[in-house]
């Protein structure tokens with residue numbers, strides 16, 4: 001009896017082939033907001049003889065690109081402070097929020113953020129200007145103190161890691177300690193040559209200090225936005241040749257202190273300066289064996305710069321580590337831009353990560369560094385956090401929905417199992433322009449289990465002849481010789497199916 005049952009089950013699987021059961025949807029009119037639909041018991045079948053839709057999505061499962069590290073945001077001091085206050089004021093709301101943001105468990109309707117950027121010292125979203133060693137001239141770094149970080153950061157980090165123990169931590173300073181700079185201040189200026197090796201040791205100590213607190217560091221950068229020196233908040237200029245030099249020293253220090261797995265990431269700045277000889281190219285050209293790759297921000301240039309870099313250094317990693325929403329902008333317009341350029345565009349241009357700037361801010365884009373009220377950092381209307389926290393309540397913004405829709409497509413199917421890897425996809429047909437599509441395969445712990453194939457789709461067919469006219473698109477998905485039909489609403493859709501390895 002038992003063996004008959006097993007036989008019937010596998011016969012059923014073979015006969016039915018791939019099926020779509022799981023769909024997450026966010027629509028332009030917000031009638032669906034990262035809404036999960038389970039089609040059971042009426043899945044969409046992949047079969048032969050299905051007529052082509054108005055848009056035809058072809059999946060190329062054998063065209064394999066980069067494996068994803070995941071989606072995320074930056075835990076600034078300000079974000080941590082707001083989250084900590086939420087914990088004290090409304091314990092259950094806080095834990096609900098952390099679960100919705102960070103739980104990667106298969107089958108959960110949560111974003112499963114898996115990359116977290118943490119400043120080493122103050123940023124423009126801190127209560128005060130501080131580094132982890134503010135003792136002038138302390139070249140032995142005897143006064144180095146990781147607990148100069150406000151304690152609420154450690155509380156919130158511990159809670160995040162309790163929800164998502166495999167989260168990848170990316171750490172980096174907004175400035176070296178002021179005394180190492182010719183300006184004498186963390187606000188602008190550049191590192192003095194005489195402190196290059198001291199600074200490398202400072203960064204090694206940061207990695208060691210996290211390790212001593214129980215956190216393994218995944219990646220380390222030498223300077224946030226090294227071409228931005230601003231006298232109103234922690235920033236620092238660091239020339240590409242100097243980043244290469246210090247990176248080589250730091251790589252040696254990390255390797256000889258048991259941190260050879262910590263990735264060094266260069267550049268950390270905008271989608272410009274990517275021609276031959278420019279910053280990211282220069283760092284990799286001079287110190288390519290010390291750096292795993294480089295990371296980009298969104299505030300200038302276009303995402304295609306990532307591909308320009310990749311083509312010059314095909315073995316180097318590309319990360320996308322910062323973009324911020326602006327308060328008061330159009331919700332659906334932001335969804336379209338973020339999907340096109342970040343959630344779909346960045347991985348299609350080789351990024352392994354897609355990160356928003358602030359994890360959390362209040363309704364006014366605060367709290368900012370006191371005195372930093374000008375237009376220099378998050379000026380004008382202010383920056384929007386991925387989450388808005390207002391006293392004891394929290395809500396998520398457009399940046400949450402786009403990243404969540406992307407993240408669910410690449411999270412491990414098996415606990416502790418492999419992450420999603422980008423695969424080939426293309427769109428044709430009369431309405432091909434209406435869809436932006438990216439595709440991934442997630443491998444399994446047991447090599448005989450079926451692989452998960454997922455697609456993330458933006459339908460931005462929202463107007464015709466200049467007038468507002470949101471239209472769903474009847475599409476077909478071609479996969480290994482069979483076809484599934486699905487009508488994509490105007491908005492974002494993430495769906496998946498399983499296929500034999």
Ligand SMILES: *[C@@H]1O[C@H](CO)[C@@H](O)[C@H](O)[C@H]1NC(C)=O
Nearest residue numbers: 052053054055056428429430
């Ligand atoms: C595209 O439109 C043309 C003309 O309207 C039609 O003949 C053709 O079948 C359409 N193709 C697809 C793939 O829908």
Ligand SMILES: *[C@@H]1O[C@H](CO)[C@@H](O)[C@H](O)[C@H]1NC(C)=O
Nearest residue numbers: 010444445446447448449450
């Ligand atoms: C992998 O899955 C196959 C088929 O279900 C099973 O027979 C095998 O025992 C599994 N292997 C492991 C290591 O779990």
Ligand SMILES: CC(=O)N[C@H]1CO[C@H](CO)[C@@H](O)[C@@H]1O
Nearest residue numbers: 431461463464465471472473
């Ligand atoms: C702008 C535009 O061309 N919109 C198209 C959206 O899709 C419908 C059909 O589903 C077309 O009729 C519209 O022209």
